[in-house]
Amino acid sequence: MTVEFEECIKDSPRFRATIDEVETDVVEIEAKLDKLVKLCSGMIEAGKAYITTNKHFVSGVRDLSQQCKKDEMISECLDKFGDSLQEMINYHMILFDQAQRSVRQQLHNFVKDDVRKFKETKKQFDKVREDMEISLVKNAQAPRNKPHEVEEATGTLTITRKCFRHLALDYVLQINVLQAKKKFEILDAMLSFMHAQYTFFQQGYSLLHELDPYMKKLATELDQLVIDSAVEKREMEHKHAMIQQRTLLQDFSYDDSKVEFNVDAPNGVVMEGYLFKRASNAFKTWNRRWFSIQNSQLVYQKKLKDVLTVVVEDLRLCTVKPCEDIERRFCFEVVSPTKSCMLQADSEKLRQAWIQAVQASIASAYRESPDSYYIERLDRTASPSTSSIDSATDSRERSVKGESILQRVQSIPGNDQCCDCGQPDPRWASINLGILLCIECSGIH
Structure with missing residues (x-):
């Protein structure tokens, strides 16, 4: 709503009605803008809380990916989706930052600076207009037979009227500027916010569009996984039934x-x-x-x-x-x-x-064992309970193998003498008893 300067000079009823309408509109606009700024603040705070919770969720997804790193299919899926969700969080942060600057801060500054300045000017205008009305009344009441009072009333009225017109012109100018700036600030703030929304969804679309082939591939694999799981379930149920049937006759006293x-x-x-x-x-x-x-x-x-x-x-x-x-x-x-x-x-x-x-x-x-020949010979020549470890008639190669076993056995503590009579250098072994014996005692055992 634009106020005409000519009407301001006349101070006509139309001017006063227009001024009242503008002032009422400014009061209502201020209330609506204050409410919108508070709602925007609440939205931003809720968005920050959402971002924080979403970050925790993404962290949980990545922890699960680490837990399932042995399963390549699960690990790859969680890594890709976790990275995409993190990118979406970054986009949300940009969106809420833009809301902070375009809506909350811009409209708050408009209310704080321009509307407050208008209200201060209004107070001055109302005071000067009230002074002029008082001067008009005094000028009208000045008696004709008192030139001094007439002159004083006329002078006061002149000064007051001049001040009123000067302030009224400034007030009307400020009203018109405020109306134009109100329009610009509101439209610019909302346009910036909607541009931020457009960018947010455009980035989200591009991100998910790149992820779409993988999601389709994963969906196909999941369909096959469902089929394979159903087949495996039927096989497991069949095995379960067979084992259940078998266990009905099983003796559970041992495994x-x-x-x-x-x-x-x-x-x-x-x-x-x-x-x-x-x-x-x-x-x-x-x-x-x-x-x-x-x-x-x-x-x-x-x-x-x-x-x-x-x-x-x-x-x-x-x-x-x-x-x-x-x-x-x-x-x-x-x-x-x-x-x-x-x-x-x-x-x-x-x-x-x-x-x-x-x-x-x-x-x-x-x-x-490399000494298999020697052991086989012991099996052929020994009694069921004892076996000879010595051989005097074998070839040199076989003798060396026999001696290696003999040395290994005799090197064990306690094997340097016959376990029965104590005679040194025993050359017979009782496999059942796990001892070395001399040839005389071996015959007894």
Whole structure:
């Protein structure tokens, strides 16, 4: 609304009505702009809270990606989507920053500077207009017979009217400027904000457009994954039903899945499973450990990450036998030249399986040994319970091999003399007893 300067000079009722209308409009505009600025502030604060929460979400996505890094499909998906979401967060930050500058700050400055200046000018204008009306009344009331009062009233009216017209012209100019600036500030602020919105969605579209081929590829893979999962589920249900049928007749007193062993296993593990091991301390406590026969050794561990503890370094130098003279059932003992280890299985079948596995591993170790010829000769010449370690009639090459075994066995503490009579340099071994004997005592045993 534009106010005419001519009407201002006349101070006509039309001018006064226009001024009142403009002043009312300014008051209402100020209230609406204040409200809009507050709403924009609330929107920005909510946006910042959203950005903060979204950052936490993206951080969670990346943490999940690290957790699933062994699964390339999941890891790649989470990395790509996490990066895209981070870019969207950056776009949001730009959008809210633009809202801060274009709407909140720009309109707030308009209200704070221009509208406040208008209100201060209005106060001055209202005061001068009131002074002029008082001067008009005094001038009209001045008596004709009192020239001094007439002159004073006329002079005051002249000065007041001159001041009023000067201030009225300035006031009208400020009103017209304010009306024009109000239009510009509101339109410019909203246009800037909508440009920011356009840029935000354009950047988001470009980002997702680049991601679209991967999302389509992933959707296709997920469809196939659903089909594969359904097939796998049916197969698992079929296996479950078959195993369920089989377990109806199964004896659960032992775990038959661990009874079998294989000395020719591709992974080198002949047999593995849980056994109770008696500690060598004074308390003789029993602890359950995971045992395995591998690489001609008997080893165990408590957890997968634990280092394997070697019970017997070379199965060729040990023997195994069941133990019936202790209170606990299903026990057997692995005896080596340096120590013995008492073990307990969960059932008699498992005990027999472990004993047979150790014996088979011992035999397999001898077959795979470089001294296999010498051991085979011992098997041919020895009695069922004893075997000779010495040979005087073999060729030089075979003798060297025999001597190497003899030296290894005799180097073990306690093997430098006959275990029975104490005679030095024993050359016969009792495999069942795990001892060295002289030739005289070997005949007795």
